[in-house]
Amino acid sequence: MQQPKGYLNFVLHAHLPFIRHPEYETFLEETWLFEAISETYLPLLRMFDRLDADGIPINISISFSPTLVSMLEDPLLQQRYVTYVEKLIRLGESEVVRTKGDPDFAPLAEMYLDFYSRNLEDFTQKFEMHILRGFEFYFKKGSIELLTAPGTYPFLPFYEQYPSNVAAHVEAAIDTHHRAFGKVPKGMWLPECGYYPGLEEILKDYEIEHFYTSAHGLLFSPDIPVSGVYAPVQTPNGLAVFGRDISSANLVWSSEQGYPGDPVYRDFYRDIGHDLDFDYIKPYLHLEKIRVNTGYKYFAVTGNTPQKRIYRPERAQKKVREHAENFIYHHTQHINKVSPLMNSTPVITCPFSAELFGHWWFEGPQWLEKVLRTVHQTHELEFILPTKFLGNQDQELQTVQPIFSSWGNKGYAEVWLEGSNDWIYRHIHTAIERLQEVIERFPDASGLKERALNQAAREIMMAQSLDWPVIMRSGTAERYAVNRVKEHIANFYRIYDALGQGNLGTEWLTRVEKKHNIFPSLDYRVFASRRLKKQRNHGHPYAIR
Template sequence: MNGPSPNKNYLGRLAIVLHAHLPYVRKNEKNSLEEDWLFQAILECYIPLLKVMESSKKQDACNTKLTLSLSPTLLSLLKNKQIQKKFSSWIKTRIEFLSDLPHEEQAASEFLMRNIKNNYLYWEECNGDLVERFKNLFITGNLDILTCAATHGYLPILRENPETVLGQIKTAIRNHELIFGARPLGIWLPECAYYENLDEILCNCGIRYAVLDGHGILNGSPRPRYGVYAPICSKKGVAFFGRDSESTLPVWSSREGFPGDPVYREYHKDLGWELSSTELQKKGITTSRPLGLKFYRITNNEASLGKKEFYKEDEAIKKIEEHSDQYLLSRSKQLKNLSLSSSFDPLLIAPFDAELFGHWWYEGPRFIENILRKSIKYSIKLTNLKEILLNKPNIQICDPSPSSWGQGGYHNYWLNDKNAWIVPKITKAGSVFVELSSRNFNDAFSIRLLKQAARELLLSESSDWSFILRAGTTTELAKERIDRHLFRFWKLIDMLEKRSIVDFKFIEDIEEEDNIFPEIRIEDWQL
């Protein structure tokens, strides 16, 4: 790295990197659980983060810098007009639930009602087009927007057919360029997972930088001189930034970090679990599920859900101020120690799932707001990944190590006895598709079938389903999703090769439901 400037008025730099992603959860049915995931994330996470960024930018554009990955599946959902229309009725149903509460609970949930209405007002002001708001922040340079693999496929599992990795990356790049008008230079590798020579595929696709877990940097070859406190560059020409565990643990850990504080909102006590099936069905919800309506506080980690106390917003606001100061003071001390021991400009990379801020940790967006507002006070310069590389630092040449940001830095969370059965299924489908994509199909109908088969293959490769199977939550849904997309894939392939059994109704139905990536190209699966 370049040495520090003699006129530098900060101790070092902090780059907060947020990864916003949801699997493609569009479903042709009313009040689906999958769409609940999206709508809760919009209400609790994406809108609050946008509001924080836009408000902070007005006050201090220079120090309002973040890096944000928007996965192609999430972008497709956010841009979908049908989903945008559904969101309004979803919000109104939640408002009705809160309005029907008994007096005491209604008073306790007043903060929630107010915030829901304010966020919905924001939604209406931008006509439901959140992506355009993100794009504006990208244009001004406040946001560095990264892409991700097309459907968040776990790339090390797909490596047996390198063309399937290529299909994930190229489809993502084309989708990003279509939406933002510029090809992405950076990528969030799904689960920060890396394997040997992946950088060559990334470089050939025009990707110039990515985020890895600390293991991927610290076990690099040769071992990086500055550890995770400076980027490295592979021999193929891709820069990699490593996660700093000291900068992330206080934020993401509910046990050892801030989110577990007793005054913060309790995530698990949701009104949806409290209401009877009759009360839910009156609003068109057929099964018990979380509604995204939570107005109790953690109280203490030992308290059962039945003994949680009502949430007090003023106490939570006071505590988030304390925690943001505590976080910045710790980063300031960390950067000061790094500056004393080395002749370089230290950099802290703090990557998180974006949904942590607001959805899992309700106070999270306010925490980000405080970091943006207070960092200068602690002599910390906020930056984003693109800005770092635009300053043309001298970067050490190192090849990163295979790794992920799963426990221990390994791949076992996405490849174990609960989900390994997926691998031969998607590998076989990938092999067949790669072979078919290399044939010279010239007729429009064959190309139509191949394009939809490519979508179904991509959707079956999503790492979300492996994660859910390992975690043990909604496992039936995950199995159903994998089986659904692979069934559709094989039926399309069968129709391609046996024209006598063409089912046009089937084709039209899945084209309407799985209408992701309109710009998909079969040649993207060709090395």
């Protein structure tokens, strides 16, 4: 086969915070998961099916965070998703009647009714409520690569002084991934590309082979990567590092320059849940007390104006083709510029949030499919999986020590540490130290004490999710994020105090265990400042620092 001019290393990182509220019949924030299933994960799987049927290689990587995996495999949330989609189907049936004869809205109502009906059929019949099986199929077939991400998705540089805490998140990630997919992951997506020097030592202990970082995390290194971000490098202890290509991000992700903002694409924010008469829409809302998005969106982006044009799928399809061709042209030109300066075939690493494709950008899966099909036809570029690329290397990677960095605003940590959210860290850090203290007192607890200490560790980990400070900063659902951090810290101290007083009770602990049921195999001893190697049931050696 013809040698490609360059490789595309596409990475979709899929993550949502752990939100599960069995104490309520319905809960608003649980819809974040339901929307992602409907608009991103199921459409991606259908895209994989079409490509596979036509013999088109997929060769993209997807990281699933442990919190997302846990929710997708949770029977309560699976059943609640079914209830959620059934309501949207009833809404679609009502909309088809309401818009009958309208040349603008009737076709869109029928489109959405078909969309949600297909989602329900795929979810309940094809995947029998377990959509991760679809990704596992393509993973084991070698068509995609599945990565993991640390525990509850913390911003790891904020916990550099607690290596056992970081190790706990890595260990929980590997265990969750193995339970879901039957294999131990070789790659890890660092939350928001948050990296600090020395993190690779912990990843190496757990046999992670590669990870991703921001462009400046490599380019500002005193070691200076000779190929920039267009070839992977290795850390001093031998882990491969792929640097993010900024130009790709601007094309697809940028709110000002990116494809999703094109006027003909579907507008995410204009939804009939807010437009139509409340008495009409109320029976179909997930929460019947307030207006929320339904997913039925009839208008196009249009521009920065309240006077939106009707969404025309055929126009959007034409624009998808244009943008796919533009993306390939841009990267071909880019490859032609950097190739003469390199001694190896360039690889362009393009990481994106998975939820961009379908949820935020309705046409995103269609665009990605068109890119994959066109690349396969042209042969100038080739999509490649990171482990395959690394396995084909016939020369040693350059050794580079990355620097502290992230892909957040301005490249470091201001998103997760500023005036609205800085208060949380003193409480979390103190709780970590308290847990390490109590482990010294109860290094070999069993029975009720062991259950309590394991739950204390879970509560500390859940408080560390970087989603909470992000939400606080954005001001959307701020009260919920604040309450979640306070709840987890309060739960930890209730256990801590009860252990000190010797008055542990089972009723409250059992209720919390059932509510926050993530990481069932978590061992609190992973948080100890000095730990020994252990062997897990699946045989993977966990080297404990």
